[in-house]
Amino acid sequence: MTEVIGSVAAAPVKTPVKNNISRIALIGNPNSGKSSLFNQLTGLNQKVGNFPGVTVDKKTGSCHLTPQHKAQIIDLPGTYSLYPKSLDEKVIIDLLYNKKSALYPDVLVITVDASNLKRNLLLYTQLADLGIPAVLGLNMTDVAETHGVKIDVGQLQQDLGVPVVPMNARNGVGITALKILVSRQLEKPAKSFYEIPEELMVLVRQIRYYFELKNDYLALHYAHQYKKLSFLSEADKSYIEDLRQKYGFDSNTLQAAETIERYTLINDLLLDSVKVTRAESNEKFSNKLDQVLTHKVWGYLIFFGVLFMMFQAIFAWATYPMDLIDTGIASLNAFIQSKFDGPLVDLLTEGVIAGLGGVLIFIPQIALLFAFIAVLEETGYMARVTFMMDKIMRKFGLNGKSIVPLISGVACAVPAVMAARNIDNWKDRMITIFVTPLMSCSARIPVYTVLIALVVPEKYYLGFLNLQGIVLMGLYLLGFLAAIFSALAMKLILKAKERSYFIMEFPVYKMPRWPNVGLTIIEKVKAFVFEAGKVIVAISVILWVMASYGPGNALEVAETKAQQEAAAKNLSEDETSSLVSSHQLESSYAGVFGRAIEPAIRPLGFDWKIGIALLTSFAAREVFVGTISTIYSVGDEENISTIKEKLLAEKDAAGNPFFTPARAFSLLIFYVFAMQCMSTLAVVYRETKSWKWPVMQLIYMSGLAYVSSYIVYQLFK
């Protein structure tokens, strides 16, 4: 301490109040406008990090309460009570019950939905009893009024003994008043409510004394939830355990009694301050809309229409900006290569910049998908989707909300896996993330097209059923079946960490708040670029090195040999250069790798050349086509019929055509199942916060691919 003071004193005239940054935590029920308030307070000054050990995003931001008073704001997950039911909610008690926590707040801002005051106040009264200074943000008073609920704010403030600020987080009304009150509320704890039954006080006092807590209610919560508090040591936990044994502490019954008692207190309290005159116009409107939107027929039709739009967006609309990024990166590389020369320049352009391009290329899809998802969440439609799909999806170990990631996976697994974040239940979310990459994504299409064109004749049945089209559809169906049956298997294997509930508020329809939609998009894109992006660039540099360098002077030897061969055959300049690339790739480390794995992939009908393509297409599946073109020196890789001709001309050792239907189908099946995508692995790592899941996924999908290809090849050979 003295050191700090010394250095401040030594520094030239600076404001000595360096520590005048208050920590403010936002807490409230789901749908109480907490996120809108967080966005209003922090705007673009927000950061997304992790809570340790869980997959909950930790959103923090900064704002000025008054021109002199800066505050750090933390947005806690939405919850209905301080007795957490999900892993996400557990974060809250870990933070609030540990004064030593780096994020322990000075003030709580509790957002309360005025149109549903009774239930929202339950959480408030629990928080008030903890004795942390608090301000109550009375949100959605406008909605309450259309419901005929009139709230006497002065009376409520008096009864609760805490500043109450009527506000509208959606349009920013009341935010300034809230900031001023928060800056003044730093010291005063809120008035407490619940009286702990006398018979529990012996136990409560002992815990309070042992842990040096300043509050009885906090001590009671230690008794209830000691198992969930990660900051307690084993010794601490067994101390509480013993006390509970000694006094016969029945947690469930006591919690139930406390909740009922609180509702009684709230009911009495609201008699004074709330006047209700029935006018259910808004709810009626929501109900009417629901009769159509969750209708047996129309409900599903409309939902599939919405899915189709989302699918179109990430599949078709996204291609324009994606092409722009692609050509932009290519011309940037061409520009750098024309100005500079040398191996470092190659590393920069073909390794690093190409890798960055591989990251940026996903931005349009992520942005578009999350624009849709944010609107669906904001309007309340997502709750209806979950409602309609829950029964079907639950049979497969999935959740009503899993449908969005699964369908999006048909366009691209990367944004799809990120969309699984919306699934609250840990087990359901993990299963969804695990199986989504099995859905055939758009990067598989080039591979499918080339191989189908190679071995499936362009025949028509009944005049309009194209055989190639049927095979393509079969591949998609195969991916879908693999996804749902893998989910079913995981449902049985994976142990649930928490009970899965569907008990939640069914929100009324609302207009989306566009700034919230925009901030969601920015947040998701940033998370992908900065977290998954690092992994993608690193892997793409490694892959590039493997394909561009060989042991010793192997590459130069290959080039000379190719030159001689070309001269002997009298090839044109273009043909010569593609022959050179082909020979060089064969002698590179990638070639070495291909030869090394050949014994392992021979039972699938693959040779070392395909082995090279399997390695390079780990960057992204569509790279398969480019690599195959290079290996077989096709030259013009855009043209499928040229590739087809070259591949058909390829002979095996005995002089028979190499690409037999058995080989091609084996390869097709391999690409249906295999986790050939570093970006997906990177994003799964980012979403699950551990390497365990992506590695298991890689092993599972590669294993599935290997076994299926083996069966196909051995059957048709």
Place this chain on the structure above:
Amino acid sequence: MQEPQRSVKDLRIGEKGVIGHLRDPEMSLKLLEMGCIPGTEVKLNSKAPLGDPITIIVNDYTLSLRLDEAENIMLK
């Protein structure tokens, strides 16, 4: 004692009832927190197209839940 007790699961759409007690101690905590307090009026508001989950109106708001959750809310 009496004839088998009815739960929220047995309500018809639009039908009202009064909550008697809750079964399943763990789930009942969640239900209590959501406002399903004994003595409160509930109304079955709607059912999903496949019959499950359902929405009920309790304490002036709409709550959605699965049938196997609803059968823990016993009626008076």
